[in-house]
Amino acid sequence: MSLFQDIESIEDHRVDANKDYELADIIFLTVAAVLCGANGWKAIKIFGEAQLDWLREYRDFSHGIPTRHSIGRIIRGIKAESLVSSFINFSNAVREKDGKEHISFDGKVVRGSKHTEKDALQLMTAMVVENGLIIYQKETATKKPTKYLSCNQC
The missing domain is CATH 1.10.10 (Arc Repressor Mutant, subunit A)
Structure with a gap:
């Protein structure tokens, strides 16, 4: 494609x-x-x-x-x-063609990290789908996107 x-x-x-x-x-x-x-x-x-x-x-x-x-x-x-999905689909099609793994991103709120004066800790994680290896994790201001998104940025 x-x-x-x-x-x-x-x-x-x-x-x-x-x-x-x-x-x-x-x-x-x-x-x-x-x-x-x-x-x-x-x-x-x-x-x-x-x-x-x-x-x-x-x-x-x-x-x-x-x-x-x-x-x-x-x-x-x-x-x-829909725009992000189209770029993700294209990126992963290129990765598959080149024999590379799919990379997914997932946002999570760390349970128990909410304090009265601070918001809960939120992390965005990049993971290789095939083996579950986390290749990057970063604290973010929001949990978006809340579902898996695959990308070739990593």
Whole structure:
């Protein structure tokens, strides 16, 4: 499976009248721009306009690059869980193809760590699924995500 197939599987919640721009095009634009250092909707639009020929090597962009406001509205309308899941699926497909293990992340609250003046201790753990080996653990401010997520960041 390709990254584009995973991105195209993300549910588009916009009404048909507001679909001048393909959701997968906008996601690809945003990811590419952010990876190249863009840090806002305006910067993403500027990147898209400057790199439109390159972007069109991978996606259609039949209506060009939307306004910065449209980019922001479209990206904010995506359910974060579905976007993360598509990247996780792609990452683990690449890991499997290369013969690497799946990595999962899990958030937990440490039982008995809640004190009157402090919040409970919360940990995010990265683990190799196949053998249960914990490869990284970090204290976090929240327990999210609360279910296993697999990723290739480790």
